Amino acid sequence: MSTQMSTGNRPENVLSSGISGDAMPASLLSPFARVAKQGLRLAPLGLACVWLVSLVAGCGGGGSPTEPDTPAQCGPYPDQLDSPWVLPYPVGDSYAVVQGNCDGRGHAAGTTNQYAYDFGMPTGSAVVATGSGVVVGLEEGESNDKAVKGSWGAGNFVTIQHPNGLSSAYAHLEQWSVLVEIGEFVSQGQLIARSGNSGTYNPHLHFGVYASGYATAVTFRNTRAHPNGLVLGEVYTAEGY
Numbered sequence: 416m417s418t419q420m421s422t423g424n425r426p427e428n429v430l431s432s433g434i435s436g437d438a439m440p441a442s443l444l445s446p447f448a449r450v451a452k453q454g455l456r457l458a459p460l461g462l463a464c465v466w467l468v469s470l471v472a473g474c475g476g477g478g479s480p481t482e483p484d485t486p487a488q489c490g491p492y493p494d495q496l497d498s499p500w501v502l503p504y505p506v507g508d509s510y511a512v513v514q515g516n517c518d519g520r521g522h523a524a525g526t527t528n529q530y531a532y533d534f535g536m537p538t539g540s541a542v543v544a545t546g547s548g549v550v551v552g553l554e555e556g557e558s559n560d561k562a563v564k565g566s567w568g569a570g571n572f573v574t575i576q577h578p579n580g581l582s583s584a585y586a587h588l589e590q591w592s593v594l595v596e597i598g599e600f601v602s603q604g605q606l607i608a609r610s611g612n613s614g615t616y617n618p619h620l621h622f623g624v625y626a627s628g629y630a631t632a633v634t635f636r637n638t639r640a641h642p643n644g645l646v647l648g649e650v651y652t653a654e655g656y
């Protein structure tokens with residue numbers, strides 16, 4: 416088992432530090448470099464760091480929930496019919512959104528994870544690539560149990576760089592469940608890992624499509640209509656595409 420990451424600051428601490436996600440502060444680069452020697456694989460390190468900064472911001476849960484922003488404050492969202500993305504789980508599977516976009520917790524408006532989603536996937540659920548691309552970062556040695564880890568963070572994750580310049584990130588994965596390697600090309604819908612509970616209290620998949628460290632508003636072409644993004648509490652089935 417790899418040693419615990421040094422990225423496990425509580426989300427609110429990271430957010431309050433003013434890290435934008437565009438830069439890689441020297442104070443954070445050093446811990447990442449240490450972890451890289453112990454099992455965290457990044458290629459190249461600098462490219463993947465922006466995702467780590469975003470993911471360390473995490474899914475919240477440590478603070479007091481506030482009222483979610485209204486849809487009017489969140490978006491706009493691209494046309495679902497033209498979306499290059501599919502849901503990050505296999506066709507036929509259905510999961511609820513347990514933290515949505517602009518949610519007043521870890522995905523609050525103005526944060527790097529404003530447009531990230533948490534899907535209520537039990538540990539061991541299949542996670543697939545939302546689009547084709549190249550794996551640029553992963554970690555799979557983190558404990559499945561947050562209580563063991565003792566701190567917040569992305570836990571185990573995979574990041575994929577897509578040809579359109581955006582990257583997708585899948586976090587809190589099950590320990591030793593990652594099925595891809597750095598530099599590997601993966602196809603849309605390919606099984607890449609299993610979901611888990613690493614770096615958080617409750618099993619779920621943290622997912623987002625990122626540009627320069629910020630999650631972007633996305634839609635998915637293989638599920639029912641969601642013109643204002645997926646809705647918190649609603650269940651979405653991954654349909655064929």
Ligand SMILES: [Zn+2]
Nearest residue numbers: 473474533621
């Ligand atoms: Zn999240």
